[in-house]
Amino acid sequence: MRQIKYREAIDEATRQAMAKDERIIVLGVGVDDAKGIFGTTRGAFEQFGSARVFDTPLSEAALTGMCVGAGLRGLHPLLVHARNDFLLLTMDQIVNNAAKWRYMCGGKLRVPLTIRAIVGRGWGQAAQHSQSLQALFAHVPGLAVIMPATPADAKGLLMTALSMDSPVICLEHRWLYEKSGPVPEDPYYIPLGQAGVVREGSDVTIVAVSHMVLEAVQAAEALAADGIQAEILDVRSLRPLDSDSIARSVAKTGRLVIADTGWKSFGVSAEIAARIGEALFGRLKAPIRRVALPDVPTPASSALEQVYYPGPREIAAAARRCLEVALPEESAERPAPARPRDFHGPF
Amino acid sequence: MRQIKYREAIDEATRQAMAKDERIIVLGVGVDDAKGIFGTTRGAFEQFGSARVFDTPLSEAALTGMCVGAGLRGLHPLLVHARNDFLLLTMDQIVNNAAKWRYMCGGKLRVPLTIRAIVGRGWGQAAQHSQSLQALFAHVPGLAVIMPATPADAKGLLMTALSMDSPVICLEHRWLYEKSGPVPEDPYYIPLGQAGVVREGSDVTIVAVSHMVLEAVQAAEALAADGIQAEILDVRSLRPLDSDSIARSVAKTGRLVIADTGWKSFGVSAEIAARIGEALFGRLKAPIRRVALPDVPTPASSALEQVYYPGPREIAAAARRCLEVALPEESAERPAPARPRDFHGPF
Amino acid sequence: MSRPQRAAARGGADEVLRGLSPALLTDLYVSMRRIRRAEEMIVQLYPEQEIRCPTHLSIGQEAVAAGVCRALRPTDTAVSTHRCHAHYLAKGGDLRAMFAELYGKATGCCGGKGGSMHLTAPEVGMLGASAIVAGSIPLALGCALAASLTGSDEVSVAFFGDAAAEQGVTHESLGVAALRKLPVLFVCENNLYATNSPLKVRQVTPDIAPRAAADLMPGVIVDGTDAVAVYRAARTAVARAREGGGPTLIEAKTYRWREHVGPNFDIDLGYRTQAELDRWMAKDPVTRLARRLLRAGVLPAARRQALEAAVEAEVADAVAFARSSPFPEPESLYADVD
Amino acid sequence: MSRPQRAAARGGADEVLRGLSPALLTDLYVSMRRIRRAEEMIVQLYPEQEIRCPTHLSIGQEAVAAGVCRALRPTDTAVSTHRCHAHYLAKGGDLRAMFAELYGKATGCCGGKGGSMHLTAPEVGMLGASAIVAGSIPLALGCALAASLTGSDEVSVAFFGDAAAEQGVTHESLGVAALRKLPVLFVCENNLYATNSPLKVRQVTPDIAPRAAADLMPGVIVDGTDAVAVYRAARTAVARAREGGGPTLIEAKTYRWREHVGPNFDIDLGYRTQAELDRWMAKDPVTRLARRLLRAGVLPAARRQALEAAVEAEVADAVAFARSSPFPEPESLYADVD
Numbered sequence A, B: 001m002r003q004i005k006y007r008e009a010i011d012e013a014t015r016q017a018m019a020k021d022e023r024i025i026v027l028g029v030g031v032d033d034a035k036g037i038f039g040t041t042r043g044a045f046e047q048f049g050s051a052r053v054f055d056t057p058l059s060e061a062a063l064t065g066m067c068v069g070a071g072l073r074g075l076h077p078l079l080v081h082a083r084n085d086f087l088l089l090t091m092d093q094i095v096n097n098a099a100k101w102r103y104m105c106g107g108k109l110r111v112p113l114t115i116r117a118i119v120g121r122g123w124g125q126a127a128q129h130s131q132s133l134q135a136l137f138a139h140v141p142g143l144a145v146i147m148p149a150t151p152a153d154a155k156g157l158l159m160t161a162l163s164m165d166s167p168v169i170c171l172e173h174r175w176l177y178e179k180s181g182p183v184p185e186d187p188y189y190i191p192l193g194q195a196g197v198v199r200e201g202s203d204v205t206i207v208a209v210s211h212m213v214l215e216a217v218q219a220a221e222a223l224a225a226d227g228i229q230a231e232i233l234d235v236r237s238l239r240p241l242d243s244d245s246i247a248r249s250v251a252k253t254g255r256l257v258i259a260d261t262g263w264k265s266f267g268v269s270a271e272i273a274a275r276i277g278e279a280l281f282g283r284l285k286a287p288i289r290r291v292a293l294p295d296v297p298t299p300a301s302s303a304l305e306q307v308y309y310p311g312p313r314e315i316a317a318a319a320r321r322c323l324e325v326a327l328p329e330e331s332a333e334r335p336a337p338a339r340p341r342d343f344h345g346p347f
Numbered sequence C, D: 001m002s003r004p005q006r007a008a009a010r011g012g013a014d015e016v017l018r019g020l021s022p023a024l025l026t027d028l029y030v031s032m033r034r035i036r037r038a039e040e041m042i043v044q045l046y047p048e049q050e051i052r053c054p055t056h057l058s059i060g061q062e063a064v065a066a067g068v069c070r071a072l073r074p075t076d077t078a079v080s081t082h083r084c085h086a087h088y089l090a091k092g093g094d095l096r097a098m099f100a101e102l103y104g105k106a107t108g109c110c111g112g113k114g115g116s117m118h119l120t121a122p123e124v125g126m127l128g129a130s131a132i133v134a135g136s137i138p139l140a141l142g143c144a145l146a147a148s149l150t151g152s153d154e155v156s157v158a159f160f161g162d163a164a165a166e167q168g169v170t171h172e173s174l175g176v177a178a179l180r181k182l183p184v185l186f187v188c189e190n191n192l193y194a195t196n197s198p199l200k201v202r203q204v205t206p207d208i209a210p211r212a213a214a215d216l217m218p219g220v221i222v223d224g225t226d227a228v229a230v231y232r233a234a235r236t237a238v239a240r241a242r243e244g245g246g247p248t249l250i251e252a253k254t255y256r257w258r259e260h261v262g263p264n265f266d267i268d269l270g271y272r273t274q275a276e277l278d279r280w281m282a283k284d285p286v287t288r289l290a291r292r293l294l295r296a297g298v299l300p301a302a303r304r305q306a307l308e309a310a311v312e313a314e315v316a317d318a319v320a321f322a323r324s325s326p327f328p329e330p331e332s333l334y335a336d337v338d
């Protein structure tokens, strides 16, 4: 099958959805820019013009509310943010309005609204441009939260979001944008609330979120070299959460590692652990292990970024702990901060 | 010991802290009002005057940022909100600034800041005035989150918050305001991150948050009538979270019920369950059960409010499930919505 | 670049009413009277504690809702605030469904889920309300955006209080609406207080229109106790919006007679004086219009009494309907959210 | 109630410089030159990929930071934005600590934790920066509040870009500052773009001061390529603030020469023209002041060259310092947060 990049898949989903459904409009800071949110919105601008794809003032809260109102009146806005950190400016509109309007009016009105926002990482973007805030949204009834990890899922999930009539937050990890994968050319729809099986295995289940799926694959390869077969599930959608599929996998392997791009405490990994701990009580062979960001803000220095982000090494270590396999001799020293290969500034 | 009400304890803590430390100022919408945030700020206004206690415009975001700046320059603002729902307007200032400024500047500056906000419930306040949003704050490194359940804890924890030099969010359940309890007259300080033992028991541990502590006590009484001894821990501080004390109790009882005032999914109950599930792997006698709000917005109708809020009955049922004790015959019908006794409108 | 202007009321009664049809003027009166009597019924019923939700009454402020909504079509849309009864009714919302909602009943306009602060009647363009101050304002932009993108000439209105001018999102919304020339009316009911805080402790100038409208759009100040003046200002703004002229901000000076929330008077709280209240009550928008229409021969006493009787019957019927309606089924708790 | 006024530059060079001491004028020049050369050094070093953080350069905008900060005392405070190098340096921040921060080193002004967008130097009143547009503005209010409550006459400054005028919190902050007469300067560097979006697609009027300042405070528009004009405007505003006269908004018209973030030129992106850039480069604030001071006999060529040489040495030293400094220890990740 044709291989395209993650960002191309988003662009394609947007354009195909817009071609099918003229209620869809795209707006946000910089969507019509030559760079077009890293290449994901410029195509729609060129194809559909400035009536349906338009740049906005830096008034994120008002724009979010405007999208809610437009949704009430039959449009389906796709609001795009270059960083999910900016969503914090719009929490009142998202949580108090977008998520609740339908409920508050007893179902008389609906809010078709898709919000895309990017999770930043690396190159010293520091504390306010590298958060991964899915836990804040996943907690709120009335919202759906998706985090596609592959180009195919990005297209299929985004198309589904754009076909729904309720609010969906789509968080996209910036490091996925240049990754390629097979993506069908025709429109297709991946239902929300279904985890994807990335790799089958019998010894331990690794449930991963967004970019951690890629790190989990590397971890699984390292584990496989030691004869440990990890099954990897990509949650894809956090709310609704497919705990059934996770439980099925863990029922098989008896062991669970959860790998999340957000902070550990009170993060999405906790909910997954709580659900599986309850569902599979007495059937787990080892404690559930969570691999997530340490509970500190993101540091700028590349030396600290390297310590901050867990990766394949930490995931594999957690899996090995589940299997009570001794860890391979670990060098006490961290490697010196390396220049990132496929991602660096300026951007 | 002298008994005073929860709201009086808050008032007293505020005034005693202000008398000791002139850096403390109190501000927020309506703090100098005759009603003074349900009687918690008017006393300070009368004692310290309008230079240190002042009403503000409805500009919650700017005021939060102003408090951060004032904190950087040596004041310790106490910012008060009549509902924690309004904090959603200030998430950028809380999460991106208050929580991170110290870290971003490498520790050169600190942000002494206490934010009080009330959790509403009942009397048809509906979806935007009855949220219990602790999970959103507990997830954020750089914040502390406390939820005192008793007058004594309200005073002791608030005094500690006001003596700290980092941001603390204090969430107070409105239904606690008129409850009385013993409170020492002199100033005292309860350290953050220590759960309180409300009741000792050997059969099951109930870890409760805020108003759920009171409901847990009622549940424990019902359970005791059936010979089941519940131990109740009041978490008091969600971040830092005293998982050690919880683990110690559960190590003893082997069973855990968590009762939270917020939504269940991705809520604070998940983090507690995840930590204890990991810490006490293989030592639990039953799955951890979570009693929390169903994953829907708050309805207005008293008939629905009654279904919405879990209480002693649900906590006791969860405990009984842990003990695999058959539930007492339950009447299929809910009682008709009763007029709330000690809390009703207008307010 | 137009500066805010006072839409000053002129000369005698005839002058003021000139060009307005008796039907329209009568509508204005009936609309206000319906709001007044519905809310006075709430005052009467509230102590029974069967209306179990916070109620923010608009008694004294009826002219704003009535005047603005009379300038709208049913297809035009409005969003409102915690104080939304008047807007719901003036926009044409069903009275039975309103009382049923206050009573928390399944037949309520929100199925019992919204309560007093979220009254909704999409069938007549009342799209609901946010109880977060200024929270609904940007929604009006979205309605307007949908209208302009779909080529309709619908107009949308955001009703809000004076305190909303202190919220950032209001200023963002004004900027976006002006930039995109959206067909929106920003209607500020300046009743001089937010809860118990007078305007002067919250804002540096007594008028909101000049600051909020700034260079963005016309900012009109109008006597909010005069339904006719409000109607005229709204009509001008609506016409402008429909023709693609963009948004207008209307600041209506008005006054809430009763406490911020609940049915009582609140002079005892000390934040305002009886004398001030008396001054405003002397300008009662409802009786004032009745007198004016009587004097002008537009609405003779007998006809007015008949209309008032109809309103009484309507209100009584709505209360009876609400009382006799069933509560929502428990399972409905889980409906209307995925 | 005062309306925004243009602080128009007058007549010839001598007139403009009148009353300003040679020391002050020289300071202005050196301050700008230091910013310029430090940032040109970043341009030069960036391709080495040892400065591993997003850098938003102020080349072309130096006059604003230099002019405003020269009107401040070290005890006065300032907060800034993603584009904070110039403010940090003009306020007196240490050049070594800045470069070390850009290099992510332990000796950086934020211990390597903040990077380019959060430069902080509390010892000279530079309290840091938020990379969220407008995010730091209300912090200036708090600094001012602390000053007024503790009886000090300190003034605080919020630097921000033109896009900040689109953020609600900016308007809230203006309202609160005016209401409480806080000693704050709101300094808007209107460089006509936010990232690649021109002002006109974001705001309905070309000037920010009239809309933002509205009825709240004086709104002054100043030539942001003229450090002396900026200094004069700031001096007036600072004096007013110190005397309890409350806040002022200064809008400085300026221009960013290079791309929004990063070291390159970006005419190829197509959002602005080479001709526009050329026009602004012809008004280069640094060389312009040098010429003017030369003509006025304030700063002869030899003296200027000596000062410039000192700046070169300072920058070179800072880079060497940064390069040779150690990275933070891994454990420091967990410090500075409870």
Ligand SMILES: Cc1ncc(C[n+]2csc(CCOP(=O)(O)OP(=O)(O)O)c2C)c(N)n1
Binding pocket: B029, B058, B060, B082, B086, B089, C056, C082, C083, C131, C132, C133, C160, C161, C162, C163, C164, C191, C193, C194, C195, C260
């Ligand atoms: C953002 C926010 N802050 C505080 C409140 C609490 N509150 C509810 S109504 C109100 C007063 C609003 O005043 P105004 O906007 O003038 O409307 P009015 O009640 O006078 O009609 C306040 C402070 C709220 N609902 N939302």
Ligand SMILES: Cc1ncc(C[n+]2csc(CCOP(=O)(O)OP(=O)(O)O)c2C)c(N)n1
Binding pocket: A029, A058, A060, A082, A086, A089, D056, D082, D083, D131, D132, D133, D160, D161, D162, D163, D164, D191, D193, D194, D195, D260
């Ligand atoms: C709230 C918010 N929205 C979007 C961004 C992304 N962003 C960073 S800088 C910038 C442009 C800001 O323009 P302006 O305020 O004019 O400052 P300038 O960069 O021109 O100095 C944008 C959109 C952000 N940092 N914060």
Ligand SMILES: [Mg+2]
Binding pocket: C161, C162, C163, C189, C190, C191, C192, C193, C194, C195
């Ligand atoms: Mg008001």
Ligand SMILES: [Mg+2]
Binding pocket: D161, D162, D163, D189, D190, D191, D192, D193, D194, D195
């Ligand atoms: Mg700019």
